[in-house]
Amino acid sequence: MHATLCDLITDLVQNAFEADATEIKLNVEETEKNLKVVIQDNGKGMSAETLEKAKDPFWSDGRKHRHRNVGLGLPFLFQTSEMTNGRVEIDSQEGLGTTVTFHFDPTHVDLPVFGNFTTAAITLMTYGFKGNLTIERSRNGMRYTLSRNELADALGDLNDLESLTLLKAFVESNEEELNHNDSDIL
Amino acid sequence: MAKMTLEELRNLRGSKKKEMTQRDGDKCAQIVIGMGTCGIAAGAKDAFDAFLDELNHNDVKDTRITQTGCMGLCFSEPTVEVAVPDMPRVIYGNVDAQVARRIVREHILGKSLVSDHIFDKPAQDIIK
Ligand SMILES: Nc1ncnc2c1ncn2[C@@H]1O[C@H](COP(=O)(O)OP(=O)(O)O)[C@@H](O)[C@H]1O
Ligand SMILES: [Mg+2]
Numbered sequence: 001m002h003a004t005l006c007d008l009i010t011d012l013v014q015n016a017f018e019a020d021a022t023e024i025k026l027n028v029e030e031t032e033k034n035l036k037v038v039i040q041d042n043g044k045g046m047s048a049e050t051l052e053k054a055k056d057p058f059w060s061d062g063r064k065h066r067h068r069n070v071g072l073g074l075p076f077l078f079q080t081s082e083m084t085n086g087r088v089e090i091d092s093q094e095g096l097g098t099t100v101t102f103h104f105d106p107t108h109v110d111l112p113v114f115g116n117f118t119t120a121a122i123t124l125m126t127y128g129f130k131g132n133l134t135i136e137r138s139r140n141g142m143r144y145t146l147s148r149n150e151l152a153d154a155l156g157d158l159n160d161l162e163s164l165t166l167l168k169a170f171v172e173s174n175e176e177e178l179n180h181n182d183s184d185i186l
Numbered sequence: 187m188a189k190m191t192l193e194e195l196r197n198l199r200g201s202k203k204k205e206m207t208q209r210d211g212d213k214c215a216q217i218v219i220g221m222g223t224c225g226i227a228a229g230a231k232d233a234f235d236a237f238l239d240e241l242n243h244n245d246v247k248d249t250r251i252t253q254t255g256c257m258g259l260c261f262s263e264p265t266v267e268v269a270v271p272d273m274p275r276v277i278y279g280n281v282d283a284q285v286a287r288r289i290v291r292e293h294i295l296g297k298s299l300v301s302d303h304i305f306d307k308p309a310q311d312i313i314k
Contacts, residue, residue, distance in 0.1 A: 001282055003227070007226045007227065007231070014221070014222070046226070064248070072227075116235075118232070119231045124233060156199065161241055161246070161249045161250070162250070164238055166199055
């Protein structure tokens with residue numbers, strides 16, 4: 001299992017990168033009672049049969065490594081969900097895309113810690129994915145949006161040190177505002 | 187820190203970008219971090235944060251950090267490939283935050299390999 005929920009989310013968005021999507025939306029909505037995550041892509045999708053196989057940790061489609069038959073991204077998601085009474089829905093259509101939705105109970109003792117969203121967002125934005133990735137993040141009603149196209153337009157090469165450093169400051173300032181609001185409530 | 191706007195981001199980059207073009211581009215060091223399932227599970231993001239922090243701390247400019255999926259070296263994740271001009275291209279294994287900082291100081295700044303973490307050893311004669 002992944003150590004943090006942000007690691008799990010990163011892994012699932014990478015599945016969308018690997019599915020040759022050109023448009024990906026990640027939505028992370030936190031409230032005191034529920035964590036809802038939606039990862040929507042317009043990539044190659046899965047047939048019902050492939051989706052069944054994908055739930056098996058000892059299966060991978062063989063595109064990354066021809067003889068490798070371990071794929072842990074989706075099994076980690078199901079494992080975490082089962083351990084914490086969460087809910088997972090995967091809606092996928094071959095050739096059209098995939099939407100992975102999950103709901104976790106943030107108060108469940110077995111739920112991994114949330115982790116560092118800033119780092120997750122930066123690594124996803126600079127992964128080398130050429131399409132657009134939109135991240136919508138909200139916490140107790142406060143929200144912000146990041147769009148890879150807009151960031152690339154403002155920064156140019158996203159992978160050089162200056163861009164990465166500015167990107168980090170940018171995401172951190174947005175995250176801080178979410179958390180700031182949090183402490184107002186308490 | 188007040189919430190930064192996209193416009194502020196653009197302006198900050200605008201001034202930095204000018205600095206950049208005045209330097210020559212081929213001096214750029216490249217860091218490639220393996221960010222597949224195994225890399226992530228082994229802490230590749232901690233390595234990423236440490237690289238960013240240590241590079242800035244030492245004021246190393248002209249570095250690019252990119253990522254790749256699974257490098258197929260799952261047993262030694264996190265793995266990181268480092269290419270510094272005029273030095274052999276090296277793959278390091280088990281790169282935690284501390285090793286990432288050593289790579290910046292010893293390899294990128296000091297121009298000497300972090301030999302105890304080299305995964306894919308280049309020819310024996312170039313490692314002392
Ligand atoms: N968003 C997606 N779009 C299309 N196929 C997917 C998607 N997510 C997962 N898959 C399929 O499910 C398989 C298993 O995924 P996963 O459990 O993450 O392991 P891995 O990515 O290592 O193969 C993938 O190899 C791929 O064929
Ligand atoms: Mg995967």
